[in-house]
Amino acid sequence: MQRIGVFVCWCGSNIAGTVDVQAVSEALKNEPGVVFSTNYQYMCSQAGQELIINSVKEHNLTGIVVCSCSPRMHEATFRKTAAAAGINPYMVEIANIREQCSWIHKDMEIGTEKAIILGKAAIAKVNLNAPLTPGESPVTKRALVIGGGIAGIQTALDIAEAGFPVDIVETKPTIGGKMAQIDKTFPTLDCAACILTPKMVDVAQNDKIRIFSYSEVEDVKGFVGNFDVKIKKKARYVKEDICTGCGVCTEKCPMKKVPNEFNLGMDNRRAIYIPFAQAVPKVATIDPNACNMLKSGKCGLCAKVCTAGAIDYTQKDEIIEEKYGAIVAATGFNPISMDKFDEYAYNQSKDVITSLEFERLTNAAGPTAGKLLRPSDGKHPHKIVFVQCVGSRCESCAEKGKEYCSKICCMYTAKHAMLTRDKYPDTEVYVFYIDVRTPGKAFDEFYRRAVEEYNVHYIKGMVGKISPEGDKLMVRGSDLLNNKQLTIDADLVVLAAAIEPDKSARPLATMLTASMDTNDFFTEAHPKLRPVESPTAGVFLSGACQGPKDIPETVSQASAAAAKVIGLLAKDKLTGNPCVAQANELMCNGCSSCEKVCPYGAITYVDKEFRMPNRTTAIRRVASVNPAVCQGCGACTVACPSGAMDLNGFLNKQIIAEVDAICK
């Protein structure tokens, strides 16, 4: 029989205002197992905690019920109090009489009655509580960062700085991501390459960091502190350790007409290529879909001109297996396809471009060497229309766009408009917008400068139709402030396409058993209090894979994720949560129902030998829960048809006892 103490908290007037706390503590005094019951103004304060500790000693308590706020708020606090008083922390139950009672009721009588019922339920549960001890597991002191954009780079650098080895896996031949394609960054207008490329070099030179470029994560097994990961290093047909990046092969290759993805197809590269001059690692890669040698065995020119002898046409994909303690998803974003937005004539005219293409057109290393020229005829455009929110905030057209705000477009469009007016003052610039959203340090000032100093014409309204006529683009839109329909004969139109998570994120989330929202952005463990952690232990989130973000925000989040990883890797052992599922092997019939519903991959099946009557044995397939992976969600306990699965701390009989107490 337990000896239970009940502690009713007033929470100032938060609870005491609508609940008669004195009546509650009196009423609960006579519940089975209760030997002591009291109330106090702030139970979480030091004095309140001391009251609990002293009562435990005085009344030899074995269980504690605190009637207070939500367990999310102070369960951990009172568990510590219990431990300090010398009883098992899992002998504490919280009856939430604040969020679920006093805050939602106005009538003192009803509130008090409900608080008593909630208290009775918690007491019924504590009567069946058993002390629980968390398990321990070791930590592999190495981190994996998936994605080598600015988010992945910053996370890796910060983890390496703390002394832990990090591997970056990047699908492209170079790290750098979207930021490497950008010309200038808002709101300071400093050159993106000048701040990014030194970081890329830092990554390359850091002996704690390994880069697996042109590689993909193929498989993830294991759990926090102990992930087993398979990385596929795709054949690049160039020996990475020998190639010096001299680039002779990329000049001699006869296949000259391969669309250059780094410049978004606005110019061509060769079949053997280095994406850009500052690429890291600076080694060539052969595109197997374009290379004559690989397709038909005829050519071999690059091997002939390579003085280092780095070309290897027989190279095969390689699988690397490595153990990690923590994994960071930094898979980034892409602009959405404009195929379904043909009202903007993106597929009909070369002079309708996306904002990222505009970045390349104004970038000194881009296809026009930084001169703003029309893709169709190479002429300087004199009238440019920017259209914002193309596919963003697209509630009525969810099948082609996104419901959310892409967040970065207002600022980069202001940047594009301002830079155009600065460099080419003879150019008229129009921006169509739904709203201009520029919160952020020095952001709104930046936008005001575009309007006031650079005379960019901001028009509130959307564009309905763009039609190429001759060498002009007729842009029809509405000016809502003047209540007029406008037609602008533009030379160039720039579409601020919505951004979406990279396509690799969804399969990766499945491998990591990390959850995603309906838009395929990774979900954070708590939107406010745990924004860089995935709900899956040991998986962290960095950058735009978690939601649309600009560079400053991405870098902040990247460093935050790194701090969380460092905190994890700094531990030698991990203390688990003892409230995990457990299978009663004698009742388990090996049906796999629990394995199928487990969102964390914590359940496996083992063949076990059981003693049978008459000194015989039998081998049976039974469920086995890995307590380090189990998050205690309880899905398996519901799915189990034979009632073999139970959740420690939330045993079926405890839940039933609570329900009985409420219904009595």
Place this chain on the structure above:
Amino acid sequence: MKVSYFPGCTLKTKAKDLDAYARKCAEILGITLEEIENWQCCGGVFTTARDEIATKLSSVRALNDAKEKNQALVSVCSACHNVLKQTNYAMQTDEEFASRANNYMQLDEAYLGETQVLHYLELLRDVVGFDKVAEKVVNPLKGKKIAAYYGCLLLRPNSVMKMDDPENPTIIEDLIRALGAEAVIYPYRNECCGGYVALENPDSAKEKSLKVTNSAKNAEADIILTACPLCKYNLEKNGADIPVVYFTELMAEAFGIKEDCNA
């Protein structure tokens, strides 16, 4: 294969040839269009007013007629098709509307949107297949540059019509290519011709129509191809100086049966 056919008023008056070619071509493709009995005008436009029910009942009757025969309901006119599909959608999704309509109809079994509504173009694409259409071509329209004109009603609202991408459609272009001609893509192919505004404000309708015609001409089209009698009327009345032709007529030409239809 037999399908129920809803020709609509215009196909019996102004657009008799749209109807005649449609029937003949269907025969060639092994489809029998069974005109439903005692059909009435579709109502002309689908009113978005939820309490407006009278003008939608003739559609419900036609839809139920097809249901009783266990056939798909096919129409050719963009406007009829639009009203039929939207009414059917309302019968499926709007409980209040469906129960009121059924109260009027007093059917033995309530109609709840069971009938499959197909535009003739969908019939060609999804039931017959454009590859089969191409097989029947005896007179390929080689060298002809044809501008498909969708207008506004054929594909919108997309969530209900579910026929093709309303901003970047391909269904008529695919038909044009199946018939051996060249499809011309131009920006105004899915804009409104002016529609019934022609009655209220002819100048506005004229402006809309001319934009379409000029856009097609700028793309060097020889012919504008449409499914909609009202589009054809507006474009022609407002000075189209290139032929505006029904897609069924073009198909008849490619099948080599155009003269039979006229006879």
